[in-house]
Amino acid sequence: MSELKVTAEQGVPQxxxxxxxxxxxxxxxxxxxxxxxxxxxxxxxxxxxxxxRYDLRDGGTWRYTHTDQEGNEYAFHGVFHGEPSPEGMVQTxxxxxxxxxxxxxxxxxxxxxxxxxVRTNTVFQSVEAxxxxxxxxxxxxxxxxxxxxxxxxxxxxxxxx
Amino acid sequence: xxxxxxxxDQVFGALADPTRRAILTRLTEGDASVAxxxxxxxxxxxAISRHLKVLERAGLIxxxxxxxxxxxxxxxEPLREATAWxxxxxxxxxxxxxxxxxxxxxxxxxxxxxxxxxSTGRSTS
Numbered sequence: 001m002s003e004l005k006v007t008a009e010q011g012v013p014q015x016x017x018x019x020x021x022x023x024x025x026x027x028x029x030x031x032x033x034x035x036x037x038x039x040x041x042x043x044x045x046x047x048x049x050x051x052x053r054y055d056l057r058d059g060g061t062w063r064y065t066h067t068d069q070e071g072n073e074y075a076f077h078g079v080f081h082g083e084p085s086p087e088g089m090v091q092t093x094x095x096x097x098x099x100x101x102x103x104x105x106x107x108x109x110x111x112x113x114x115x116x117x118v119r120t121n122t123v124f125q126s127v128e129a130x131x132x133x134x135x136x137x138x139x140x141x142x143x144x145x146x147x148x149x150x151x152x153x154x155x156x157x158x159x160x161x
Numbered sequence: 162x163x164x165x166x167x168x169x170d171q172v173f174g175a176l177a178d179p180t181r182r183a184i185l186t187r188l189t190e191g192d193a194s195v196a197x198x199x200x201x202x203x204x205x206x207x208a209i210s211r212h213l214k215v216l217e218r219a220g221l222i223x224x225x226x227x228x229x230x231x232x233x234x235x236x237x238e239p240l241r242e243a244t245a246w247x248x249x250x251x252x253x254x255x256x257x258x259x260x261x262x263x264x265x266x267x268x269x270x271x272x273x274x275x276x277x278x279x280s281t282g283r284s285t286s
Contacts, residue, residue, distance in 0.1 A: 041257055044252075044253050044257075
């Protein structure tokens with residue numbers, strides 16, 4: 001199992017992630033861009049995912065909805081910028097529950113001899129917006145990479161599960 | 162909320178220093194006196210004491226007195242809280258990506274079956 005790396009530096013309204021997949025880039029790209037495939041994996045546990053539209057082209061729009069077990073719907077939409085390709089795609093992201101709060105996602109797929117490294121770069125409008133999105137309301141300053149913290153936690157503390 | 166935020170700021174501030182992280186790591190092996198904590202470092206005992214105060218204020222350690230020696234003790238809970246803020250975001254992507262792993266494996270498997278000519282009638286592109 002490949003590990004997801006998440007980097008969120010203090011004072012920078014940006015979150016970077018990195019994850020390796022044991023599949024060729026074309027296939028990973030399909031999983032990210034074909035609505036029927038995307039709906040099979042994206043979203044929080046226990047939610048159903050419906051892709052309402054996915055117009056994959058420069059200026060095209062997308063919208064999808066996550067529905068929880070009680071039937072509450074959480075819809076998101078945005079616009080693709082530039083011609084999407086397996087090398088990368090750029091899109092805006094907006095939760096319809098918070099109109100006007102928009103982030104910009106750049107997805108990069110790197111071919112590594114049959115496996116693929118997926119990198120994401122998400123830029124928020126402010127550090128506060130980033131912290132609100134990644135944590136759900138609690139703004140926290142972070143001065144060190146999470147790896148060091150993880151290391152400390154892994155060497156010293158058994159996670160609560 | 163503001164208080165929780167301030168507490169977490171203190172935790173992250175305390176963790177930002179390599180000496181203080183090393184002290185915490187040392188304390189995972191058990192409680193220690195200032196002298197014991199100073200031994201591995203080139204810094205002075207008063208400097209270590211100042212680091213311990215920062216860690217104590219952040220709630221990352223507690224200190225008790227045993228005879229004339231003050232012992233430092235690691236407090237795990239604030240560390241867990243400090244890492245929890247990213248947990249939702251991380252969890253979202255970790256769970257999603259685990260499903261993507263499974264999907265990609267299934268797609269590759271069906272590609273192989275198709276190219277092996279098992280007459281599914283679908284060509285692989």
